[in-house]
Amino acid sequence: MSCAETVDLLSRRRDNALAPGQRRALATHLADCPACRRRAQELDTAMTALWDLPAAAPQALRDGVYSKLAAPRLSWSLLPLAAGLLIGFTSAYLFVVKQGSPPPHSRLPTPVSQLPPSHPLPPTDYTLQLSDHARRADAFVRQAAALGDDGATFLQADYSLSDLGPRTRRLAAAPVPDEYSKRILQPLGPVVEALDRRDPAALAAVRRIGSDAGFRETLASYAGRSSEPSPVAVPEISDGELKDFLQAKSLFYAGRPGEALSRFQDFRARHPESPFADDAAFWMARAAAESGDYARALPLYIEVSDAIWLDPTELERLKSCAGALQLRLDAGATLDVQLPGDLDLNEILRDILANQVPHLPAGTITAVYQVVRTQLDKATLAALERISARYPALKVRDCGKGEWEITVPTSQVPKMREDAAVAEDLKAAEKKLPFLFKALKIRPSGSEGR
């Protein structure tokens, strides 16, 4: 292989687009050629520099777009839109005339505290969760102020990647979005927007967040009410620490989970006491799962499941990891997995789910491996029991109060499907409990939604 060829291969390596043969050829060449090794290092350095360019935030995008749409080319098809805009502008004008200078958000959503508790969700947990996000945002804001331009850059980069954290966003996309967005995201939205604008009132308000009560108080105060600031301990974060964390995260979002994983690992080694240590572990788990390294992802997930609330998407991912590992074990593979205690994935999963799943209303679990607790009608129960008689590894246990625990032996399901004696029952059970066997389709690494 010639040195000229490495230019192309080094580029493809950054995109994870090397064929195995090319990867080997490149590695061999790099081992022998100091000049190309240097070129590879320089390329990484240059790309890191490129990543340092701050993200841009468009100003007045929405207003600009609508005034452009409404202004020049008014056609019949656009009339309803134009009429809507006209009404919008008119009411805004009236508001200004009547109220004097309007608050930054003249149509603030109802504060959390005034929303009716219309759904049996435990809102406190979400509130605490968001309070946690907001606390991190506060840390970012403070850091940004200390770092000047660089800080603003990081702040912007983090928001543009994740708003107030990717978990918040995933929660919004989870099967509880209505209640969740009504109660949490809508009230928080103006704060986030104002933070994006570097609004001093919002910055001050976010600084007051420290607890559930503090969070509500902050939202209320931002809605124009007075409230006494309450002191809050914000973790100190060093410049390098924040930078390391965000760069590792950027790599993950750039679709390079392998590199992100090692960066987060470096981060934890370098900053063991960091307030982001748990987050780093979470991102390592996420990156390992994304890379298909389930043996590594699972213990990490287990490690963080105590410290960090895992949303439904993440639980699903965790279960995929466990399921994939279990399948390999069932197939006789030996896995080098460092798990606490015995390698009983079901037991471990049960523990984690017991801690995490009470947050979820019934029906939000769309893909479950191994152990499912659910209500069963007589016909489905009978069908499952018939399967169980032939495949004793499939267990159905009465948990009382109309609930049953079904343990599905993942590795036997393909066989069951082909077994004429139980195929009908399987189909019947699946009709009632479509999620029961669904997750058995293990998605290959990289195909999970980001």
Next chain:
Amino acid sequence: MEIALLTKGPPQVAPDRTDEDLVRDLATGSTAALDALMARHGRAVATLLDRTLHDRSWIDDISQETFVRVFRRASTFRPGMTFKPWLYAIALNLSRDQNRRWGFWKRFLRTHPIREVAPAAPDTERVRLVREALSDLPEDFREVLVLCEIEGLSYAEASEATGSPAKTVSSRLARARDRFREAWLRRHPGEGADELR
């Protein structure tokens, strides 16, 4: 951003609507869909333009124009197409047009200072050098570098966005990375890569 989207008042779209669903809604004149697309991709478009426009003071204007065209051209979005490359293709075309006019504008603004062209926030020295190094690259190199390295598009998607074949994108990207490496080293000769791994 999605959180902002949820605060825009009554017209909202379900969070599970894909970009492709939304652009189909646009064809029926749905402003909620337009809001959602702007919330999801406004920053990405502005960031792309930030890297490709010669004159960054046009970022806001071209970002707006991009979404105006998205709205107006929604009916040309065919089933099976992916939204992101389509969006980036619109933004890149506008950026190229603007860059072509740039020479004219530069001369015009020298004699007719009609608008503020100063950037909102001054760049740090490092950011300034990165921008300089990037501006050393030809426009088509800059485009693939930003699309693939920063925006994370696949070769196929970048091919859709730039209108060049995927194979060309891949080889152009390799040369762009190498050119940027050289340009960066010229400005930052002291920065070794020893700290990396």
